[in-house]
Amino acid sequence: EDQVTQSPEALRLQEGESSSLNCSYTVSGLRGLFWYRQDPGKGPEFLFTLYSAGEEKEKERLKATLTKKESFLHITAPKPEDSATYLCAVLISGGYQKVTFGIGTKLQVIP
Amino acid sequence: KAGVTQTPRYLIKTRGQQVTLSCSPISGHRSVSWYQQTPGQGLQFLFEYFSETQRNKGNFPGRFSGRQFSNSRSEMNVSTLELGDSALYLCASSLAQSAGKQYFGPGTRLTVT
Numbered sequence: 259e260d261q262v263t264q265s266p267e268a269l270r271l272q273e274g275e276s277s278s279l280n281c282s283y284t285v286s287g288l289r290g291l292f293w294y295r296q297d298p299g300k301g302p303e304f305l306f307t308l309y310s311a312g313e314e315k316e317k318e319r320l321k322a323t324l325t326k327k328e329s330f331l332h333i334t335a336p337k338p339e340d341s342a343t344y345l346c347a348v349l350i351s352g353g354y355q356k357v358t359f360g361i362g363t364k365l366q367v368i369p
Numbered sequence: 370k371a372g373v374t375q376t377p378r379y380l381i382k383t384r385g386q387q388v389t390l391s392c393s394p395i396s397g398h399r400s401v402s403w404y405q406q407t408p409g410q411g412l413q414f415l416f417e418y419f420s421e422t423q424r425n426k427g428n429f430p431g432r433f434s435g436r437q438f439s440n441s442r443s444e445m446n447v448s449t450l451e452l453g454d455s456a457l458y459l460c461a462s463s464l465a466q467s468a469g470k471q472y473f474g475p476g477t478r479l480t481v482t
Contacts, residue, residue: 292469301373301459301473302412345412349469356425357402357469361411 260285264346264360271367274335279363281346282328291329293322294345296362302345336367370395373462373474381480387448390477394441394462400424401443402471403435406457418443419466447479455481 261284271277281291290309294302306315308324315322319340321332331344346360374393382388394401403415414427418437435445441462447454457478461471 290469294473299475301461301475304470304472307470347412347469349467356414356417356427356467357471358414359404359412 260348260350260358262346262348262358262360264344264363266363267361268364269366271333271336271365273337273367273369276332276334276336278333279331279344279365280328281331281360283346283348284327285348285350285358287351289349289351291324292347292349292357293329293331294347296343296345305344333365336365338367338369341365341367373460373472375458375460375474375477377477378475379478379480381482382450383482384450384452386450387446388450388479390445390447390458390460390479392443392445392460392462392474394443394460395472398462398464398472399441400463400466400468401437401441402461402463403443403445404459404461405429406459406476407455412459415445417467424466450481452481455479 263282265280292307293305296302306322311326313324319334323330343362343364345362347357349357376391400419402417404412406412417425421437432448437443457476459476461473463471
């Protein structure tokens, strides 16, 4: 069965304290891995797409990387406005491709 | 460009009733997907519509149904509501079918009492 697991479930950081969020997956036929950010009361907002192992994408203080079994979202010197839930999703090939989301990591950055 | 809109934003229903939620995708987007989000389960895929046809379906009972109109707007219906149906229902649109990069609406918060 296809599985997407995110860890930790919650993370509390001091402003400026860098860290990483993990998304591990057990799927057959990975077509792509996606990171989203979700603020309270809002729908998820797209951040990155990664297609193959070794690929990296960056945006401001965020950097996403992909290996054959997991992806990391590195947050460098976070600010309070980076507080949100970060979701990982995988696109799996099949008769019809489908998107499976992880449960998310809730990040809180304290000033 | 206007984003994805969902109506209503909040809804309170009682068990046994039915409910219809509406989603207007970004202009030009032909794919609309629906998700149920709960604290314990995260985002669960309900179904995807592309060009008025259901292309993919998640593991939900037949009480959950949907449709898409010629202008790509979509509706989701839940019949015979149960307490466990309380959740945030999210709609997402994309240009292509089964796309990983999706644009989400703000969601409809459904509470079943």
